[in-house]
Amino acid sequence: MLGSLWLASASNYALWEEIHQLPEVNGLRGLAFTVGFGIIITAALTTLLSFLNWGKLLKPVLTVFFFSAASGAYFMMSYGIVIDSTMITNVIQTDTKEALDLLNWRMLISFGILGVLPSWVLWKTPVKSLRWGQQVIGNIIMAVVSMAVLVGALLAVFQDFSSIMRNHTQLRYLINPLNSYYAIGMVAAKPFQRDNKTLLPLGQDAKLAAAKPNDKPPMLLLVLGETARMGNFGVNGYDRNTTPELAKENIVSLRGVMSCGTSTATSVPCMFSHLGKEAFESRKNNYESLIDVFSHAGLAVLWIDNQSGCKGVCERVPQVLTKELKHPTLCRGGECFDEIMLDQLDERIQALPAERRAKGVVIVMHQMGSHGPAYYKRVPDKFKQFQPECKSNALQECTREQVVNSFDNTILYTDHFLGQAIQWLKKSDNTHATAMLYVSDHGESLGENNIYLHGLPYRVAPDVQKRVPWISWWSANFEKQTGIQSACLKKKVNTPLTHDNYFHSALGLMGISTEVYQAQLDVHADCRNKS
Numbered sequence: 001m002l003g004s005l006w007l008a009s010a011s012n013y014a015l016w017e018e019i020h021q022l023p024e025v026n027g028l029r030g031l032a033f034t035v036g037f038g039i040i041i042t043a044a045l046t047t048l049l050s051f052l053n054w055g056k057l058l059k060p061v062l063t064v065f066f067f068s069a070a071s072g073a074y075f076m077m078s079y080g081i082v083i084d085s086t087m088i089t090n091v092i093q094t095d096t097k098e099a100l101d102l103l104n105w106r107m108l109i110s111f112g113i114l115g116v117l118p119s120w121v122l123w124k125t126p127v128k129s130l131r132w133g134q135q136v137i138g139n140i141i142m143a144v145v146s147m148a149v150l151v152g153a154l155l156a157v158f159q160d161f162s163s164i165m166r167n168h169t170q171l172r173y174l175i176n177p178l179n180s181y182y183a184i185g186m187v188a189a190k191p192f193q194r195d196n197k198t199l200l201p202l203g204q205d206a207k208l209a210a211a212k213p214n215d216k217p218p219m220l221l222l223v224l225g226e227t228a229r230m231g232n233f234g235v236n237g238y239d240r241n242t243t244p245e246l247a248k249e250n251i252v253s254l255r256g257v258m259s260c261g262t263s264t265a266t267s268v269p270c271m272f273s274h275l276g277k278e279a280f281e282s283r284k285n286n287y288e289s290l291i292d293v294f295s296h297a298g299l300a301v302l303w304i305d306n307q308s309g310c311k312g313v314c315e316r317v318p319q320v321l322t323k324e325l326k327h328p329t330l331c332r333g334g335e336c337f338d339e340i341m342l343d344q345l346d347e348r349i350q351a352l353p354a355e356r357r358a359k360g361v362v363i364v365m366h367q368m369g370s371h372g373p374a375y376y377k378r379v380p381d382k383f384k385q386f387q388p389e390c391k392s393n394a395l396q397e398c399t400r401e402q403v404v405n406s407f408d409n410t411i412l413y414t415d416h417f418l419g420q421a422i423q424w425l426k427k428s429d430n431t432h433a434t435a436m437l438y439v440s441d442h443g444e445s446l447g448e449n450n451i452y453l454h455g456l457p458y459r460v461a462p463d464v465q466k467r468v469p470w471i472s473w474w475s476a477n478f479e480k481q482t483g484i485q486s487a488c489l490k491k492k493v494n495t496p497l498t499h500d501n502y503f504h505s506a507l508g509l510m511g512i513s514t515e516v517y518q519a520q521l522d523v524h525a526d527c528r529n530k531s
Ligand SMILES: [Zn+2]
Pocket: 226, 227, 263, 264, 265, 441, 442
């Protein structure tokens, strides 16, 4: 019971702080609600623990509770995140590099106070072992009493409880450590709701439009951005010039695009799926991706990854993982700047099958982009134009100005990277008809309302986590061959679009016909000159 009380109080600091800030929680009635809610959580934890109270098992179980609550508490307090099944999926898919980025002194202190301290007290406390029969009876009594307390407290504050929980859905994701356990349960149950063993084929009928006699094979560069926030791009009207190189090119930048998810693990598979957000989230089966459809159409496809991998969308095409590369200036400590993806690019394309290359080439570059919280690590010194920057991964140790500066530097570097990519495409334009499409996976919070990073449940996430840049560029040659008018696309700058448009728009750029292509979702479809 003392363990439950500790978990419900100290380890739930983030929840209590959030509740304290709610306008409807004030005065005596607010205090009564808060105390009632505290009793509900304590009783719920005691009920759960009474099922796990078997002699020598209790201490390790409680220790796990303390430490899982300590880690949940640290991340919720530091970054304003909440814990749901998406966040657990992100944790599972995080590589050690990303995890090491998060380590800092504050985290160790949190673990010390919320994890080590109660565990130390716990292991010092002698526990009398009971006979099985006594233990069973004791546990049953404990469970029944704590459930009765839970129900009693719930009834006492029910009116406030039900309205507050309904109006502030984020609260339920803050109840620590039950939020983590519930989310882990949801993730573990997923495979039973979906058949993950079979992969259904997609777009096997895909065909390229017949080439005219003097046409060059098309070459499409898809840049998959990371954590880039639409509003922080100079070309999107940001008051800082974060995109000097893009501004010089004949690009089209669409400002009305919403992401599919608020994290890489949810957005990336959804972007490359034909299903669209809603159908993707409730899918019963897994399908091949946009990448496979390009491949079925006979194109040469290459995925270059400067991040934590392609989340299952590129398994069946050649991949280059930059973390295996050594480069004197672009890589250090097993991590590379995004420009590494342009290094030796011609050679890498030459290595793809010749008969496919003759039909056309699709290259995907998965950026490290603006991956936080260590923004300063993503940018070579030359591009750290906005100063002072935040040199810590504990963003709350920096001022907001420093956090925004270091984030803007990552956009400045992405601008340079995209500028370099366009120069490379221009060079390749004598052999191919070249185009680039840059779209980010999700946005980022930079301390607005004390929220940092991304990954909040979609319904409660602020817009800055959901609005993504969508920037395209193509050569005059490409425009002539495909008939897609950039002047027409420019009229759609503020048209509301989503990641649902990505799959079909990318197929549209390559002129691929297949039964899974939907013209009404292709942003280029009505910009194509029919002649
Ligand atoms: Zn991401």
